[in-house]
Amino acid sequence: MSDFDTPYLIGLDWGTSSLRAYLLGEGGRVLQTRAEPWGILHVPDGNFPRAFATLVGDWRTRWPDLPAIAAGMIGSAQGWQEVPYVECPADAARLVSGLQRIASGDGRFLYLVPGVLDGSPLPNVLRGEETQLFGALQLLPELAAEALLVLPGTHSKWVTVTDSAIRHFATYMTGELFAVLRDHSILGRPAREQDSRASPAAFVRGLDVAREKPVAGSLFSTRSLVLTRRLAVEESLDYLSGLLIGEELRCALDTLGNACPPLVLIGDGVLCQRYREALLHFGVDNVRILEQAGSAGLWRIASDAGLLATTPSVSPRSANYA
Amino acid sequence: MSDFDTPYLIGLDWGTSSLRAYLLGEGGRVLQTRAEPWGILHVPDGNFPRAFATLVGDWRTRWPDLPAIAAGMIGSAQGWQEVPYVECPADAARLVSGLQRIASGDGRFLYLVPGVLDGSPLPNVLRGEETQLFGALQLLPELAAEALLVLPGTHSKWVTVTDSAIRHFATYMTGELFAVLRDHSILGRPAREQDSRASPAAFVRGLDVAREKPVAGSLFSTRSLVLTRRLAVEESLDYLSGLLIGEELRCALDTLGNACPPLVLIGDGVLCQRYREALLHFGVDNVRILEQAGSAGLWRIASDAGLLATTPSVSPRSANYA
Incomplete structure (x- = not known):
């Protein structure tokens, strides 16, 4: 893995029907993608930490300092942990203010992106x-x-x-x-x-x-x-x-x-x-x-939240691998 | 059964989910009602003549001259016999002109009322x-x-x-x-x-x-x-x-x-x-x-079609019964 391939972020799109993981490099470039049909209603045994570890555990081990962020129904009442909606008008700063950090079960953290509420008389929600x-x-x-x-x-x-x-x-x-x-x-x-x-x-x-x-x-x-x-x-x-x-x-x-x-x-x-x-x-x-x-959105939100290392997060072992 | 109770018509409302039979007297008065959950998709063995005989066979035997008429999905392609729609504007005379007489399996006949087609560019049908x-x-x-x-x-x-x-x-x-x-x-x-x-x-x-x-x-x-x-x-x-x-x-x-x-x-x-x-x-x-x-509609259509006897259709046996 060359410097060009240095990872900066693990991003998850964890919805109702599927789970997708991105390993993102400079500027949000997608270095690797993985997917499982483990939407929040189909996670084996309903065990979110284990599903997370199974899908990206090797990335977590290899790059222990890499931040991880997840968006989607994983932040709903049926997900890993409910994250309150932020309200319209919602800019990136408001999304960032609503990020929730949870223990990911591997001794580190995972950030969950909040959904958005349009509080009109007929309200609307998205996640x-x-x-x-x-x-x-x-x-x-x-x-x-x-x-x-x-x-x-x-x-x-x-x-x-x-x-x-x-x-x-x-x-x-x-x-x-x-x-x-x-x-x-x-x-x-x-x-x-x-x-x-x-x-x-x-x-x-x-x-x-x-x-x-x-x-x-x-x-x-x-x-x-x-x-x-x-x-x-x-x-x-x-x-x-x-x-x-x-x-x-x-x-x-x-x-x-x-x-x-x-x-x-x-x-x-x-x-x-x-x-x-x-x-x-x-x-x-x-x-x-x-x-x-x-993936571009996950990058943008992590970046605005200051989660990304200013210097590349290269683990000792990645040098061996490159 | 008094003269007042003399039957003139057997009317059937035979739809998708149920079958209802009326024994109708003077002016369409309902003398008796019977029902079975034998809508056209639920007729035992799909045997329409037998279902008909089971429900009203005793009426047919007792008053052999009584006309019988049926309305509803029984006249659809999935019913006993398909009866072509008549078109709008549909008055009673047009419905009567579209009546179809079929052998009812007991040596007599059953009249089927046609559905109606509204032939607008987006057509509509009812039965x-x-x-x-x-x-x-x-x-x-x-x-x-x-x-x-x-x-x-x-x-x-x-x-x-x-x-x-x-x-x-x-x-x-x-x-x-x-x-x-x-x-x-x-x-x-x-x-x-x-x-x-x-x-x-x-x-x-x-x-x-x-x-x-x-x-x-x-x-x-x-x-x-x-x-x-x-x-x-x-x-x-x-x-x-x-x-x-x-x-x-x-x-x-x-x-x-x-x-x-x-x-x-x-x-x-x-x-x-x-x-x-x-x-x-x-x-x-x-x-x-x-x-x-x-039942009033069945009476009206049978009446306009001239199916009703001008003198009461009293069977020999009904006198004994009365």
Whole structure:
């Protein structure tokens, strides 16, 4: 391992369904990545210290001075230790002020990043996304003045950033709605009984319907169009996806008025691409995609917290290894 | 059995989850009712003739000339025999023209009532409800000129009637959405783990949120309000119910403009009462409830079809029995 590869930080993205670890070098460069399906609800025996030691114990031994930081549901009531939310407007300094240091079971510490609360009358919470958001601001500094950062997924988050702070955000349960309707409702039944076929046209057809008005009155068309042979069963899930993503976009864009700030999609590339196409269909262009912002966010927060050694944290043994 | 009790018609309401039979006398009066949980997907061995014979075979033997008519999913592709939909505008004469006579396996016939298709660009279908609708028009003739008939439930139907015909209708999957979200989504999880408590106030709170704008952006508040301790877990399902019923009402009432025609709720009394309260909250009063319209509808359609004997259909044996 050359000087160029000197590690400065162990970062963990520890969510509901998976655990991912990064060994980060100068400037947050990813030196190594490891992952296990040990989301907080699937940690063997619910033993967080052991899972932590199993995944990164050798890094801890080799570089005993390296700080470790974790973001995500690991800081929820169901996680290792609950970390109180910090409130909007949340800039990096506020996140840092909410960091919680816990004993990691190996004689050292682990820092947990707090989630963020939007305390509007209908409150909103996020945990894990805040780190991706600050990663995005790190990677694309021009967004700090004003941006709309969208993390599509099970619970899509639409986050308004101004002056380097999270001002406000909304949650759309689009991914979960799609999954429960596909797996458990009458809308998904025909498609569950035979193979689906990707149909961009059916997706756009659903978007078109949702662009006009709320889909509460048109959801059932996923079934009635099939019954009347105006939509192929194999295409019905893409139509449903268009309805639901379209509902999300119509509602979210309605709250903006006429001006849409620079919009960046963060997350899985295929899903982000789908949202970019949908946004284009709704008249929003120049949308950028950022597939990976988590490690940059962990780096940014650790850096702002002063956790990073000013001189490289090279363990005696790493020299042997290099 | 006195003359007053002379039967004229066997009527069946044969839906997805249950089978109900009526022995109907003069003017459609219900003389006897029987029911089995033999919805079309739950008929023993899928043997429709045998289920029919088991439920009403003794009536058929005793009054061999009595006509029999059935409405509901029994006429769908998954039923005894598929009966093509008739199209809107659908008056009683059009329903009658679409009646299908099938051999009932006991040497006689059974008439199946067709469903109705609203062939709008986003088509809509109903099967079974058309019979309740004509039952309502039979029981409340003043509705025939213009009315909005609402059948709340798994798939709520909002049906516009003018000049004694079904002009148009819309479907809201409110009941099914509630069930899948309660049973399979994160919104229902906390409540699934402990007892619920009926909370009219939480229901109204959900209605208030839904009245303002589409709930796509507020569904998640069912969880975030609980997380931030602003809503009790035990009340969260009533809040969710308010959001979903409120979404249905806002959307359905939006399509009416300023004038709401006479509105009648048809169906289960408790659910109809819930909808009436919600409608009042949305500024619609004078809403009537009709709990039972199915047998009246079967009578009306059989009567218009000329199936009813002009002289009482008294079997030889009924005299002995009387």
